[in-house]
Amino acid sequence: xxxxxxxxxxxxxxxxxxxxxxxxxxxxxxxxxxxxxxxxxxxxxxxxxxxxxxxxxxxxxxxxxxxxxxxxxxxxxxxxxxxxxxxxxxxxxxxxxxxxxxxxxxxxxxxxxxxxxxxxxxxxxxxxxxxxxxxxxxxxxxxxxxxxxxxxxxxxxxxxxxxxxxxxxxxxxxxxxxxxxxxxxxxxxxxxxxxxxxxxxxxxxxxxxxxxxxxxxxxxxxxxxxxxxxxxxxxxxxxxxxxxxxxxxxxxxxxxxxxxxxxxxxxxxxxxxxxxxxxxxxxxxxxxxxxxxxxxxxxxxxxxxxxxxxxxxxxxxxxxxxxxxxxxxxxxxxxxxxxxxxxxxxxxxxxxxxxxxxxxxxxxxxxxxxxxxxxxxxxxxxxxxxxxxxxxxxxxxxxxxxxxxxxxxxxxxxxxxxxxxxxxxxxxxxxxxxxxxxxxxxxxxxxxxxxxxxxxxxxxxxxxxxxxxxxxxxxxxxxxxx
Ligand code: SF4
Numbered sequence: 001x002x003x004x005x006x007x008x009x010x011x012x013x014x015x016x017x018x019x020x021x022x023x024x025x026x027x028x029x030x031x032x033x034x035x036x037x038x039x040x041x042x043x044x045x046x047x048x049x050x051x052x053x054x055x056x057x058x059x060x061x062x063x064x065x066x067x068x069x070x071x072x073x074x075x076x077x078x079x080x081x082x083x084x085x086x087x088x089x090x091x092x093x094x095x096x097x098x099x100x101x102x103x104x105x106x107x108x109x110x111x112x113x114x115x116x117x118x119x120x121x122x123x124x125x126x127x128x129x130x131x132x133x134x135x136x137x138x139x140x141x142x143x144x145x146x147x148x149x150x151x152x153x154x155x156x157x158x159x160x161x162x163x164x165x166x167x168x169x170x171x172x173x174x175x176x177x178x179x180x181x182x183x184x185x186x187x188x189x190x191x192x193x194x195x196x197x198x199x200x201x202x203x204x205x206x207x208x209x210x211x212x213x214x215x216x217x218x219x220x221x222x223x224x225x226x227x228x229x230x231x232x233x234x235x236x237x238x239x240x241x242x243x244x245x246x247x248x249x250x251x252x253x254x255x256x257x258x259x260x261x262x263x264x265x266x267x268x269x270x271x272x273x274x275x276x277x278x279x280x281x282x283x284x285x286x287x288x289x290x291x292x293x294x295x296x297x298x299x300x301x302x303x304x305x306x307x308x309x310x311x312x313x314x315x316x317x318x319x320x321x322x323x324x325x326x327x328x329x330x331x332x333x334x335x336x337x338x339x340x341x342x343x344x345x346x347x348x349x350x351x352x353x354x355x356x357x358x359x360x361x362x363x364x365x366x367x368x369x370x371x372x373x374x375x376x377x378x379x380x381x382x383x384x385x386x387x388x389x390x391x392x393x394x395x396x397x398x399x400x401x402x403x404x405x406x407x408x409x410x411x412x413x414x415x416x417x418x419x420x421x422x423x424x425x426x427x428x429x430x431x432x433x434x435x436x437x438x439x440x441x442x443x444x445x446x447x448x449x450x451x452x453x454x455x456x457x458x459x460x461x462x463x464x465x466x467x468x469x470x471x472x473x474x475x476x477x478x479x480x481x482x
Pocket of ligand 1: 159160161162163165166167168169170209210211212239
């Protein structure tokens with residue numbers, strides 16, 4: 001049996017060469033995906049291209065075919081999940097080790113999703129409904145990547161980078177929250193409030209949203225405070241890794257010292273990819289995912305925010321309208337704070353549309369002046385919007401993406417959307433009764449007794465509607481609910 005080592009665990013002691021295998025395999029794929037010149041050169045002169053990129057030590061020419069076949073990589077990851085002996089598959093060590101590392105990161109994502117469940121039971125039930133809603137809305141692939149983090153905090157107003165594809169349509173940079181004496185006190189007090197409200201889940205928060213972390217010169221100081229209050233070094237995604245190489249080097253050292261798990265560099269050009277690879281060794285970027293967002297990577301952008309507004313003129317660079325799974329990049333079901341204008345919003349992902357062009361609902365929003373008003377705002381939002389049970393005065397409608405597909409059988413109502421078909425068991429009432437409740441569009445729990453004179457019918461119907469509410473099938477869109 002081939003031995004694999006957990007590389008995200010700082011206490012692991014893999015044998016010599018193991019980390020280099022994984023790091024160089026990762027680097028090869030980043031270069032291959034993001035650099036069309038590298039791809040061309042690899043085709044015409046593979047040996048000197050690999051040697052020029054410093055990769056020939058790990059990747060031999062005979063490895064290339066298996067390396068470049070995505071199906072082989074996916075098959076290897078699946079085999080690893082099933083506990084198969086990957087050595088027996090005959091795949092090169094660097095590929096199997098890289099796949100084992102990928103599988104480890106996928107398991108970490110699952111863990112983060114579980115650790116992100118807030119301690120407040122009302123808020124946890126609300127989040128669970130949003131998780132259920134999003135998994136049917138976006139489909140299995142996209143929703144498996146959604147961790148529904150409970151918290152994101154912006155430390156600047158806007159962003160200096162201005163990517164044409166920004167899925168959150170970050171406005172131009174206009175202000176910063178510096179770590180001066182009074183802000184440092186306020187910051188720690190706010191973190192304490194968030195920690196008390198969300199419990200251990202608060203540690204899964206991040207300190208950016210529609211912002212570039214390195215736009216704030218004190219970002220690392222805020223990270224240190226977050227770490228000391230929450231007990232976790234938050235994940236960072238930056239598009240400015242090459243802006244100040246020495247700062248990035250210190251940032252990577254800090255991340256290692258604090259047992260950071262995975263960070264991300266957004267790569268905006270081939271030149272930036274090459275500069276990242278030239279400035280940092282493959283091993284030092286092992287836990288940094290280089291997301292090749294540059295044009296040459298050919299990876300289409302999610303249709304949300306600014307990308308959605310320019311989709312017509314950049315047709316092959318943005319996903320098609322039908323692709324609901326790529327209509328949002330939001331990953332928070334919880335609270336979004338901005339420390340510059342002192343606002344807190346309660347948000348959750350949704351498909352980008354005319355009401356929600358940024359791909360997330362804003363369920364509520366309030367300003368705060370200090371930690372105690374933040375505390376009151378959070379309590380009010382949780383109380384008003386996280387009803388654990390179906391509200392008695394809310395209109396009983398299916399979500400706008402879900403429709404009744406069939407009422408042919410009287411004891412099963414079939415509903416579906418673009419990703420999922422689901423059967424709702426109807427006991428004590430007929431599927432037609434349930435379909436009629438939804439098609440009327442004006443029923444609430446309060447009006448149902450007038451429709452169902454028979455108490456047992458009414459109770460059965462209410463029980464089913466409550467289950468559907470918990471499954472996130474009923475419409476909670478804040479605009480339509482308003
Ligand atoms: S994608 Fe990130 S770096 Fe680019 S404009 Fe948006 S927030 Fe700024």
